Amino acid sequence: MSFPHRHLLGIEPLAASEIQTILDTADALREILDRPIKKVPALRGKTVVNLFYEASTRTRSSFEIAERVLSADSLSIAAAASSVTKGETLLDTARNLEAMNPDMVIVRHASSGAPHLLAKHCRFSVVNAGDGAHEHPTQALLDALTIRQKKGRLSGLKVAIVGDILHSRVARSNLWLLSKLGAKATIAGPPTLVPPGLEGLARVTHSIDEAVEGADVIMMLRIQLERMSGGFFPTTREYHKRYGLTEERVRRAKKDVLVMHPGPMNRGVEIASEVADGPYSVILEQVTNGVAVRMAVLYLLLGGSTEAAS
């Protein structure tokens, strides 16, 4: 199985068939996680650096576990938030890492396009683990894997994406992925949090009720409370009332609807606890699939041998 990319900078540059390849690979590798000895030698001798400029629990631990299961040698760096206000620039940090000859750097950064900067100037493969408000490709892939496992397909499914689209890299990656794989996405949020120019990728509405009507999947986005000083909506109370996912709203969707959330959740703001913990919620399965998808990405980009993985 060959994969024609050296980097995973976003979903946008991928062809539908390449997305399917990643998902197929993740399905094949997922089984390793259920073994008593969760380790295969697929990436033995490969060095992976997790370079995280933003706090992360899920994504970072998920990458770390994926690296260990595949026997890559890895280390994680929690870097200081800003490269400009003091000290070393991002590029200098990257070039220092490059001098140690890693095969791959997984980067999370508050600036959109930071992974592109590394990919342009350094020899190693770059995986985007979330850049600013741009993309978070492995999140979209794990969401797709979860949907595919539950529904058998993505094509033709009605998917509602609800909340703060403006600041969400998860929404952008999912919109690309869903449109490439033929799902029908509807986005809903207050107009202050829906940026211009998404009409080509999704139907846009400002009513959550309309968005979830008959939906196969509802993806809730985190309200980034730390950003809300910008006055995008008056109160979390009103937000929950108008845009929060409640039991009542879930009932407008299909009976077998999947409710997803990339985490971390603000219970009682974008999602009611009954829904988050309810029967349609696949939020924790998303997390498990996150490890499988990241194993697939590492494996495909680092050209691990198929025999070694079996």
Next chain:
Amino acid sequence: MSRLLVAGGRVVDPSQKLDAKLDVLLKDGVVERLGEGLRVRDAERVDAKGLVVCPGFIDLHTHLREPGREDKETIATGTRAAAAGGFTAVCAMPNTHPVNDSAGITRSILEKARAEGVVRVYPIGAITRGQQGAELAEYGDLQEAGCVAVSDDGKPVASARMMRRALEYARGFGLVVIDHCEEPTLAEHACMNEGPVSTRLGLRGAPTAGEAIMVERDVLLAELTGGRVHIAHLSAAASVDAVRRGKARGVLVTAEVTPHHLFLTDAAVGEPAYDTNTKMNPPLRSEADRLAVLEGLRDGTIDCIATDHAPHTVDDKNVEYDQAAFGIVGLETAVALCLDRLVGGGVVSLPQLVALLSTRPARVLGLPGGSLAPGSPADVTLLDPARRRAVDPARFASRSRNTPFAGWTLRGWPAMTIVGGRVVWKDERK
């Protein structure tokens, strides 16, 4: 001083509505006379056969960076870049360190320009002290020291009251107030145009309304005060419209546009993704804005083309997009871009382009030059309309290389630059 005869070229001088094959005789720093087949003894001769001979080009919007950021540009290198780009004069924006808000700084810039510069330097003073937007700078002293206009460029004058006072006070000296139009709260943290591309790239965008609000405000304040306002680097369709309506009412408003806003759109920010040489302020706008600006140029709403030459070091640009410095160099690409895309593209005629680069900028600020009529300064730009080459930043005379036009092959380049009757630059690769 010796005499210089520019012989055999096509003289295009919009100030005299002239477009003919003529010789131009320069003597003692001024244009002596124009004529067919001039026979002059003891004159140095420039063979202008196949070339276009124009009044020297004047850039109303240059950042020379000196004093303060000599790592980006100096008066010596910036004026050499101007000469190599066909400009015989540049207006130096005051956002240096320290800000040019006092006569002493203006004088030191002019002294340096006399000693080390190769083209004319016309300093622009600050509108407000330190460009802080709070207190007027001393326009009388600034003008006396040599400032030709005032501007807080790089920053808008946020307070309408301050802008009103500036326009009123400047009127007493006949000074033009040049405004960088940007409503600050709408542009906060923005690093590109707001639109589908900023959405796709996840970058904070500034809406065109933020520019147009300030253009509308400035037009209204110029109308209120009778002052003269010049809109710097206009980029949005709605801004063109505001200027057009203002001019129709007789408001004393003029406007400039940069080559990059004429030839690039925000699509360039995404292709290749996050190239920081596409980051400038105002940002590259949509195609609809670009077409509206071109139309404004064609119908005379926009008075002139200015570069907004903004040199930055590699370190200022080789960072995350949202952290990168705003601005690109323009002096050494502007004329070739305009010849290739505007004249070559049939948007404006060659005489119209010459007017946009010389006669009209001179008129906007009341500068000497912009004409080859006898008695005018002996500032001449020669163009080679057939010369074809690629933009090569490695050959820039500027200290900086931050251009999005690297590798663009353009037809029509400056061939020679004459300032005060002296050849200060010529294209050596003929």
